[in-house]
Amino acid sequence: MSLQTEKITGAEAVVKCLIAEGAELAYGYPGGAIMPIYDELYKYQDQFHHVLTRHEQGAVHAAQGFARTSGKVGVAMATSGPGATNLITGIADAQIDSTPLVCITGQVASHLLGTDAFQETDVISISSPVTKWNYQVTKAEEIPAAIAKAFYIAKSGRPGPVVIDITKDAQQSVFDYKGYEKCTGVRSYIPAPSTKIEAVEKAAELINKAKKPMIVFGQGVILGNAEAEFKAFIEKAGIPSAWTVLGLSALPTNHPLNVGMVGMHGHYGPNKLTNECDVLIAIGMRFDDRVTGNLNTYAKQAKIVHFEIDPAEIDKNVKTDAAVLGDAKEILTKILPLIDEKSHNEWLQEFRNYDKIEYEKVIKAQLNPTKEGLTMGEVLQGINRATKDDAVIVSDVGQHQMMTVRYANFTHTRSNVTSGGLGTMGFALPAAIGAKMGAMDRHVVAVIGDGGYQMTCQELGTILQTKVPVKIVVLNNEFLGMVRQWQQLFFDKRYASTEMINPDFIKLAEAYDIKAKKVTSRADLQGAIDEMIAHKDAYFLEVCVEKEDNVFPMVPTGASVSDVRLE
Amino acid sequence: METKTYTISIYTENNLGLLNRISTLFVKRHINIESLTVSYSEIENVSRFVIVVNMTEVAVKKIIGQIEKQIEVIKAFYHTDDELIFTQTAMFKFRSDLLFDEPQIQNIIKENNLNIVTVNKTFFVVEKAGRQNEIDALYEKFKPFGIAQFVRSGKIAVSKEAMNIRQILNDFNK
Numbered sequence: 001m002s003l004q005t006e007k008i009t010g011a012e013a014v015v016k017c018l019i020a021e022g023a024e025l026a027y028g029y030p031g032g033a034i035m036p037i038y039d040e041l042y043k044y045q046d047q048f049h050h051v052l053t054r055h056e057q058g059a060v061h062a063a064q065g066f067a068r069t070s071g072k073v074g075v076a077m078a079t080s081g082p083g084a085t086n087l088i089t090g091i092a093d094a095q096i097d098s099t100p101l102v103c104i105t106g107q108v109a110s111h112l113l114g115t116d117a118f119q120e121t122d123v124i125s126i127s128s129p130v131t132k133w134n135y136q137v138t139k140a141e142e143i144p145a146a147i148a149k150a151f152y153i154a155k156s157g158r159p160g161p162v163v164i165d166i167t168k169d170a171q172q173s174v175f176d177y178k179g180y181e182k183c184t185g186v187r188s189y190i191p192a193p194s195t196k197i198e199a200v201e202k203a204a205e206l207i208n209k210a211k212k213p214m215i216v217f218g219q220g221v222i223l224g225n226a227e228a229e230f231k232a233f234i235e236k237a238g239i240p241s242a243w244t245v246l247g248l249s250a251l252p253t254n255h256p257l258n259v260g261m262v263g264m265h266g267h268y269g270p271n272k273l274t275n276e277c278d279v280l281i282a283i284g285m286r287f288d289d290r291v292t293g294n295l296n297t298y299a300k301q302a303k304i305v306h307f308e309i310d311p312a313e314i315d316k317n318v319k320t321d322a323a324v325l326g327d328a329k330e331i332l333t334k335i336l337p338l339i340d341e342k343s344h345n346e347w348l349q350e351f352r353n354y355d356k357i358e359y360e361k362v363i364k365a366q367l368n369p370t371k372e373g374l375t376m377g378e379v380l381q382g383i384n385r386a387t388k389d390d391a392v393i394v395s396d397v398g399q400h401q402m403m404t405v406r407y408a409n410f411t412h413t414r415s416n417v418t419s420g421g422l423g424t425m426g427f428a429l430p431a432a433i434g435a436k437m438g439a440m441d442r443h444v445v446a447v448i449g450d451g452g453y454q455m456t457c458q459e460l461g462t463i464l465q466t467k468v469p470v471k472i473v474v475l476n477n478e479f480l481g482m483v484r485q486w487q488q489l490f491f492d493k494r495y496a497s498t499e500m501i502n503p504d505f506i507k508l509a510e511a512y513d514i515k516a517k518k519v520t521s522r523a524d525l526q527g528a529i530d531e532m533i534a535h536k537d538a539y540f541l542e543v544c545v546e547k548e549d550n551v552f553p554m555v556p557t558g559a560s561v562s563d564v565r566l567e
Numbered sequence: 568m569e570t571k572t573y574t575i576s577i578y579t580e581n582n583l584g585l586l587n588r589i590s591t592l593f594v595k596r597h598i599n600i601e602s603l604t605v606s607y608s609e610i611e612n613v614s615r616f617v618i619v620v621n622m623t624e625v626a627v628k629k630i631i632g633q634i635e636k637q638i639e640v641i642k643a644f645y646h647t648d649d650e651l652i653f654t655q656t657a658m659f660k661f662r663s664d665l666l667f668d669e670p671q672i673q674n675i676i677k678e679n680n681l682n683i684v685t686v687n688k689t690f691f692v693v694e695k696a697g698r699q700n701e702i703d704a705l706y707e708k709f710k711p712f713g714i715a716q717f718v719r720s721g722k723i724a725v726s727k728e729a730m731n732i733r734q735i736l737n738d739f740n741k
């Protein structure tokens with residue numbers, strides 16, 4: 001912190017504060033009410049990088065992708081009015097998926113607030129329900145503290161998005177900048193409750209007594225940087241561990257205790273055995289309805305242990321017998337010495353027996369198909385092979401997303417980037433751009449449906465301009481596949497508005513100077529994937545897959561997880 | 568599950584926008600707020616919200632969790648009526664000539680110990696502090712004479728048990 005004060009504008013302070021906070025880059029889109037800040041971004045371009053996206057939704061999703069792979073706070077910027085409202089979908093997505101973001105929006109000058117001025121929207125009110133915190137700055141002097149607080153709140157505790165709305169006059173006026181001081185605490189806010197040893201002991205006792213324990217872990221393990229502690233814990237206790245969509249990649253796919261995914265399109269074993277285990281240990285997950293199915297028949301036989309950072313999640317959906325509040329790393333560190341060393345081989349074998357059934361009925365047809373049409377599963381298998389199970393995979397929303405989380409293999413944490421809680425189509429392409437910038441040394445492959453791709457494919461322009469080497473795979477089934485699947489199963493095949501006539505995706509990619517290839521036959525698949533991965537620049541691969549394939553297993557809405565269907 | 572009247576007391580930092588944040592938590596769950604009052608509290612720069620809602624205890628517990636999650640919320644409590652000392656205020660405005668034309672009005676004022684806030688040539692205003700049923704009864708008594716204006720405040724309440732906000736604030740600072 002410099003002790004000397006300088007007279008600078010609020011806009012310059014914004015950029016200086018971002019640099020001082022250690023933020024490396026921002027994604028955004030300029031406009032009238034944020035032009036003073038963009039002017040400073042121009043002046044500071046050798047110290048701070050700004051990526052111009054092609055839509056503000058792209059900016060916020062890119063910031064999310066960056067946050068998810070890098071573990072840092074993503075930064076997005078937009079002008080007032082339509083710029084700010086275009087951010088909202090991504091902010092809502094970040095809120096429900098606990099992604100740390102700082103979004104800076106320009107606002108009309110303070111004397112115009114409430115006059116329905118040009119491009120005025122009440123961003124604070126609009127964003128309140130979907131932000132962890134938001135704040136409107138009307139004076140330049142407030143900027144350093146507001147930005148420091150924004151970063152602190154976004155990344156501490158259960159992370160989330162923060163909006164700082166800055167009026168144009170606050171950006172323009174000159175004030176005495178006294179340097180940037182990072183925020184280290186906010187009165188009235190406890191980021192993570194401290195873990196009580198009595199709670200840990202009670203949980204340990206239940207776990208040690210269990211004959212058929214099962215773990216369901218979520219993103220809390222990743223957000224808490226607790227992967228190593230988690231692994232040590234499950235290995236010592238010998239407990240089969242299943243993941244939620246967002247928990248995926250916290251534990252390597254090939255770990256002997258990894259028993260797959262729970263929930264609507266999860267694996268057969270963990271769904272079935274949720275209703276047979278005697279102790280269910282939930283770690284950093286929130287019992288989303290897509291995970292639990294019908295709550296009245298969810299794990300009723302089991303004692304529930306819940307490790308959780310957010311007190312509001314305890315007993316929200318599932319009543320716990322032992323709740324342990326705190327940061328995942330702290331809880332897992334504290335519980336490890338209290339855990340008896342065990343293996344539950346017979347019980348683990350029950351999962352593996354279900355795996356065999358699932359393999360015969362579902363997986364075999366995906367990975368070793370005998371039909372002519374390409375399956376989504378074999379594309380993922382091809383990506384696994386080409387990247388040695390070590391890519392960051394960014395998926396969009398729909399059938400291909402569920403196929404991705406089911407069939408992609410992972411070796412490293414923070415490698416599965418997808419829109420879980422909100423299910424935002426259009427997420428993947430911009431998120432992949434950010435994900436790559438947050439993990440430049442990794443392969444980043446976006447797997448997208450033909451529907452979702454067309455929601456944000458203008459971000460090909462961002463790839464053109466930044467040359468970010470992301471690999472894009474569109475699984476083209478010429479349908480809004482997931483909705484079509486539901487129409488087939490629950491609406492007597494009335495395919496209302498789900499069939500798509502698509503443009504020439506190859507020409508589209510080529511228009512943006514991206515190397516592109518289309519695969520329609522199995523013989524060409526692996527070669528094309530290998531070529532894509534080996535290619536040093538961005539690459540677009542369209543794979544024409546079976547049009548009316550379905551994702552199974554499936555727990556229909558309202559059904560019990562143990563009524564999971566294989567066909 | 569049985570719904571009940573719960574009074575939610577929230578201690579918060581004094582912050583623009585927090586009222587909106589808190590009310591959206593109720594809107595999101597399709598819960599109607601029966602009354603809401605915001606004032607300063609016994610601690611400098613700390614505001615106090617009193618919100619009255621009708622909901623199940625399970626639901627009120629969950630919403631307290633969501634309220635406490637808001638950054639500027641220091642602490643939230645919920646209470647049933649028997650755990651509180653509470654009151655409301657109502658004001659009734661009448662035309663002044665009624666005071667002479669309808670002697671019964673004077674009797675009501677006396678019998679109920681109503682406070683006369685103001686009297687002038689054209690109108691007078693009386694005030695009643697008390698429980699909602701008392702105010703409702705008074706309203707019914709006055710109604711036949713023609714009430715020119717009526718207003719009732721939200722419920723305000725202090726809890727019988729201590730709330731220890733200073734202690735909580737001290738703990739935050741540690």
Ligand SMILES: Cc1ncc(C[n+]2csc(CCOP(=O)(O)OP(=O)(O)O)c2C)c(N)n1
Pocket residue numbers: 396397398399400401423424425426448449450451452453475477479480481482483
């Ligand atoms: C923004 C948005 N609109 C609508 C939906 C509803 N929805 C969920 S999956 C899906 C179909 C996705 O189709 P596509 O992108 O082609 O992927 P596929 O399911 O075929 O793999 C739709 C419309 C959504 N999740 N997000």
